[in-house]
Amino acid sequence: MKLGKEIAQIRKDNSMTQEAFGQIFHITRQTVSNWENEKSYPDLETLVAISDRFGISLDTLLKEDEHMIQTIDKERRRGKRLLKIVIAALSVVVIACASYSGYWYYQKASFEEQFTTTAQKYGFTPQILTDENGDDIATGRYIAQDGNTTYSVIPPDFPTLLSFDTSIDECAKFITAECTADDQHLVLRCSPTDVMDESGDIQTEATFTTLYLDKGMQENSDGTFTPLLNPEYSLDDDGNPYAGHLDDETRAAYDAMKSDIQTAVTTMHTMLDDFYGS
DSSP, X not given: OOHHHHHHHHHHHTTOOHHHHHHHTTOOHHHHHHHHTTSSOOOHHHHHHHHHHHTOOHHHHHTTOHHHHHHHHHHHHHHHHHHHHHHHHHHHHHHHHHHHHHHHHHHXXXXXXXXXXXXHHTTOEEEXXXXXXXXXXXXXXXXXXXXXXXXXXXXXXXXXGGGTOOOOOGXXXXXXXXXXXXXXXXXXXXXXXXXXXXXXXXXXXXXXXXXEEEOOEEEOTTSOEEEOOOXXXXXOTTSXXXXXXXXXXXXXXXXXXXXXXXXHHHHHHHHHHHHXXX
């Protein structure tokens, strides 16, 4: 007997309408009608439910219905193929994620080791300040003293794992130095920059150094303080200002500390390469 007729016979033997039969398996009356007229077939899960509900074996339900058996077998094979495809795709994703994670952790560890080793090489230590309560506060900045020059560097954050990037932001790569003489302070900032050739193409990564005279803070009428705005000037790779490039006050301070400034520029170039070079 065909499966459709089997289902119809089971329903009639139990004095059930198509609607009542469908409610048991959460399907519509039309779906039951389509089964009985062999316009469609129940899935394997529903067949098992019918078998359990009315105590009829699957062998009895499917007996002589070769088309239904072929359909179930085809769906089973299709399901197996789909499962293999899904497993293969998931395996590729897992392997790719694991490979990237391993690469990211390796790059992060390498950068942190390089930064720590360089900081130790130049004698950098964490800058600690004391608040109004006398408690020590870590500023997140590292400093190193060399005579009249104080070098400063801030460890940049490594990109997060989900950023899919292992490159430090260029804006985070910089070193500052403060040269002091006779209560005057010249502040230098050294950072990488791209140099273009005559055709406008990026040629090499160079180092850009600026200098300004720290004039301190001014007190406002409300008792707060704001830094005095100071002009900032560019220096060449040897620490020399470009001709006619400094105002008189900055020029006087520069001349008084010229040797320290030139040494600081050379040192910062080397530090920058040691901290962030490949």
